[in-house]
Amino acid sequence: MTNALEFDLEKTLGSGQVFHWVKIDNRFVGAIGDRAVCLEQDGDILKVRDGEPPSPAGQRPALPRIVADYFALDHPLREICAAMPNDDAMNAAKEFCRGLRIIRQPKWECLATFICSSMKQVAHIRQISRALRERFGDARKIDNHTVFTFPSAQRIAQSSEKKLRECALGYRAKNLLATARLIAHGDVDLEKMSILSDVDLREALCALPGVGAKVANCVMLFAFERLRAFPIDVWIERTLREQYFARKRKVTPKRLRDFAATYFGDHGGYAQQYLFHHARMNDKRRRVT
DNA sequence: CTCCAGGGATGAT
DNA sequence: ATCATCCATGGA
Numbered sequence: 001m002t003n004a005l006e007f008d009l010e011k012t013l014g015s016g017q018v019f020h021w022v023k024i025d026n027r028f029v030g031a032i033g034d035r036a037v038c039l040e041q042d043g044d045i046l047k048v049r050d051g052e053p054p055s056p057a058g059q060r061p062a063l064p065r066i067v068a069d070y071f072a073l074d075h076p077l078r079e080i081c082a083a084m085p086n087d088d089a090m091n092a093a094k095e096f097c098r099g100l101r102i103i104r105q106p107k108w109e110c111l112a113t114f115i116c117s118s119m120k121q122v123a124h125i126r127q128i129s130r131a132l133r134e135r136f137g138d139a140r141k142i143d144n145h146t147v148f149t150f151p152s153a154q155r156i157a158q159s160s161e162k163k164l165r166e167c168a169l170g171y172r173a174k175n176l177l178a179t180a181r182l183i184a185h186g187d188v189d190l191e192k193m194s195i196l197s198d199v200d201l202r203e204a205l206c207a208l209p210g211v212g213a214k215v216a217n218c219v220m221l222f223a224f225e226r227l228r229a230f231p232i233d234v235w236i237e238r239t240l241r242e243q244y245f246a247r248k249r250k251v252t253p254k255r256l257r258d259f260a261a262t263y264f265g266d267h268g269g270y271a272q273q274y275l276f277h278h279a280r281m282n283d284k285r286r287r288v289t
Numbered sequence: 290c291t292c293c294a295g296g297g298a299t300g301a302t
Numbered sequence: 303a304t305c306a307t308c309c310a311t312g313g314a
Contacts, residue, residue, distance in 0.1 A: 120297085121308060123299075124296090124297065127297090170297075171294080171311090172311095210311070213310090
């Protein structure tokens with residue numbers, strides 16, 4: 001059990017940050033790092049249980065601490081929301097996304113998943129994530145469910161483009177393999193990149209195969225806790241153009257980037273995630289889970 | 290600057 | 303049962 005004030009588990013897990021959690025009745029089953037975890041929210045209380053320990057049952061950090069860290073329950077959400085711009089689009093998103101938090105994801109898992117996400121929709125990314133986990137990850141049991149950990153860069157690096165393509169990665173297989181090998185061989189150390197400035201970190205991430213500005217910003221926001229990072233995908237671009245540049249012509253991508261950086265400021269990543277989730281869930285053209 | 294390959298689910302006809 | 307649509311990166 002852990003206290004979960006100002007937190008909405010379902011909105012957080014369903015907002016396109018992570019793609020492996022499965023909802024079973026009122027519970028969410030998945031993995032945090034190498035731990036199989038079952039989560040259930042009951043008001044301000046978050047019930048947490050984990051599965052059998054991974055092989056050498058040594059000292060394990062307490063589960064509530066791991067969960068609180070993963071869901072960034074220490075982020076001052078009330079202050080973050082209060083600091084967001086006060087306009088109609090932002091206020092509607094704030095209302096709709098109450099309790100949605102930016103998750104602290106494991107760096108490699110986040111990077112690899114978002115390399116696979118390019119040109120894909122959420123339903124498809126979920127399938128890719130599941131295929132990679134089932135094929136290359138480790139099984140963990142919780143209750144009568146089996147969940148799979150996300151495979152290490154070393155494990156992916158030992159794979160082959162052909163095997164990765166069997167996980168429905170398509171042309172992304174080559175990029176994931178190349179990036180995994182850079183990390184497995186020690187040419188790139190994601191943990192050491194934590195010390196870089198936002199600008200340098202973005203540049204370092206964009207140097208990896210399959211990583212452009214959008215994926216780099218997702219990884220910065222979801223795994224490096226750079227809360228200013230503002231990923232612009234088609235949903236956000238559409239929202240920005242409709243809500244903030246109505247009837248304006250010639251709004252270039254650079255102008256959108258500059259606007260987002262200055263207008264949304266220090267917690268732009270939170271603003272982006274709220275606008276993104278609100279736009280997706282209220283679009284009549286699709287019914288997303 | 291523009292154009293477009295790429296792959297598989299999902300929605301439309 | 304086919305056909306169109308969604309989409310980020312990278313290279314021409």
